[in-house]
Amino acid sequence: MIRDGVALEKAGEITAVIFDKTGTLTTGKPEVTATQNPEAKNLAAALARNSTHPISQAIAKISAEKIEITRWKEIISAGVEGKAKVANGESKTVKLGSLRWLKESGVDLAAGEKFIAEWAGQGATIVGLASATDLLGLFAVRDAVKTNATDVVAQLQRQGFKVFLVTGDNALTAASIAAHVGIATDNVFAEVRPEDKAAFVKKLQAQGERVAFVGDGINDAPALEQADLGIAVSRASDVARAAADIILLKSEIEAVPEALGLARATLRTIKQNLFWAFFYNALGVPLAAMGFISPIVCAAAMGVSDLIVIGNALRLLRWRNPTKPPGD
Numbered sequence: 001m002i003r004d005g006v007a008l009e010k011a012g013e014i015t016a017v018i019f020d021k022t023g024t025l026t027t028g029k030p031e032v033t034a035t036q037n038p039e040a041k042n043l044a045a046a047l048a049r050n051s052t053h054p055i056s057q058a059i060a061k062i063s064a065e066k067i068e069i070t071r072w073k074e075i076i077s078a079g080v081e082g083k084a085k086v087a088n089g090e091s092k093t094v095k096l097g098s099l100r101w102l103k104e105s106g107v108d109l110a111a112g113e114k115f116i117a118e119w120a121g122q123g124a125t126i127v128g129l130a131s132a133t134d135l136l137g138l139f140a141v142r143d144a145v146k147t148n149a150t151d152v153v154a155q156l157q158r159q160g161f162k163v164f165l166v167t168g169d170n171a172l173t174a175a176s177i178a179a180h181v182g183i184a185t186d187n188v189f190a191e192v193r194p195e196d197k198a199a200f201v202k203k204l205q206a207q208g209e210r211v212a213f214v215g216d217g218i219n220d221a222p223a224l225e226q227a228d229l230g231i232a233v234s235r236a237s238d239v240a241r242a243a244a245d246i247i248l249l250k251s252e253i254e255a256v257p258e259a260l261g262l263a264r265a266t267l268r269t270i271k272q273n274l275f276w277a278f279f280y281n282a283l284g285v286p287l288a289a290m291g292f293i294s295p296i297v298c299a300a301a302m303g304v305s306d307l308i309v310i311g312n313a314l315r316l317l318r319w320r321n322p323t324k325p326p327g328d
Contacts, residue, residue, distance in 0.1 A: 002259075007245035010229045012267030013210045014260055017156055018201065018223070020215035021167035021177055022054065022125075024233060024253065026143040028216065030058040033124060033142045036115045040137025043067060043084060044129045047096045051080050055125060055141050059096070062139075075101070077168050077194050077219055079127070094131045099170055100191050102128045102135070112138045120172030123180065148254045149181045155257040157182070159264075162209070166192050166200055168219070197223035214256060231256060265319050273309045280305045 002008050019025050035041060045063035048056040051074055071093075072082035079097015095102060099116065103109060107130040109116070116126050119140035129136045156163050164187045165178045174190035189200060197213075201223050204211050213220070213227035224230030224244050232244035233253070248255045280301070288298045 001247045001249055003245050003247075007229065008263050008266060010210075010245065011212070011260055011263030014161065014212045014229055014263075016162040016164065016204055016209040016211050017256065017260070018164040018166050018204075018211060018213045018227070019183075019253075020197075020213075020220050020223075021165060021169055021174065022143060023216040024214055025149045025165070025177060025181060026145055028054055028143065030054050030125065030141045030143040032058050032062050032139050034115075034119055034140040035062070035137065036112055036139070037137035040129050041065075043094060044096055044127075044137060044139065046084070047072075047080055047082060047094060047129070050074075054143075055127060056080065056096075058141050059127060059139055092131045094129065094136070096127065096129050098168070098191075099126055099128055102130050105130070106133045107135055108133055109135060111135055115140070116170075117172065120170055121176055123173055123176035125169050125173055145177060145180050146253065148252065152253050152257060153182045155254075156260070159257060159261055161260070163187060164189065164204075166197055166223075168192055168194070194219035194222060198226040201226045212256075212260065214253065231259075262316070262319055266316060269313055269316060273312055276312075277305065277309060 002011070022028060022030075041063045042065035045060050046065065046067035046069055048059040050069075050072055051057070051060075053074075067084055069082040069084050070091075072080065074080045075097070077098075078101035079095055081093060081095040081097075083091050084094050085091050095105060095107075099109060107128065109128070112128070112135055115138050120126050122142070123145070124140040124142045127139045127141055129138070153163050163183050165174060165181075165183045166189045167174050167177075169190055171190040174188050175185065178185065178188040192200065197220065201211050201213055205228070210228045212229040212231055213223045214231045214233070215224055216233045220232075221242075224232065229246065230244040231246045231248065233248045246259060284293065284298065284301060287293050288295075293301075
């Protein structure tokens, strides 16, 4: 669904496409596939239960044990924290979230380096549970890559677009996902905060790129707003949908190369029609004014020019994405 004619015009001028990861290149249905410390499951699940974030919900499903959590709060693009009784019965602040956030909080991740390297290298998102500076456990959460993501990236590249992956996930996970879908290593940017996504878009724009951003979450809204063209998948948050110029009604990102290709073709057709309309009038009006062409011929020529313009526009009905593999 294209918001208006301005959005269509902007879509026809795009040169670079940025993808968010979760829910965009991936299905948005993560599951916990490995746990470093099984004893940490109950506490992690209790801490994650009140969050609506897909990764938190995945962790919340690994245990139904009820543990009282007080002073619970969620830190956007970082994780959740609250007070709970740890092993010795003492009430302490515990945190569940990204490795970057835990590291910034002074948590020593050395004990989990092997687990992190193994699972992040397979494309899993690693979430840590910690109390003060102590690491209590790690969880590998995997979100399957959409089956058509590789084809979509390949189509965009064949159409001449520069394709980027910008995500808040860790570098190993981002690199694994990018390699899977065919995005160049130099175009992968990991551990990027929501506000920094918008700054990255602005940086590309300063380099002369016309940028489209594809995302689905509240965290993506600033980047969707900053981009020349914001594209939100159908299951996107209300904030993301409001900031977008194009909404993919079925959450299928294969509509991205199709929409951008059709927009380019539409813009090209508009320019062709404008050129021939001005050319016709620039040539015909002076000749008619000087009496070289009779009024009847002028009227007929005007009708023919309208038919040519309409016919040229109707060619778009037969448009097919030339970069799409035959049979798709």
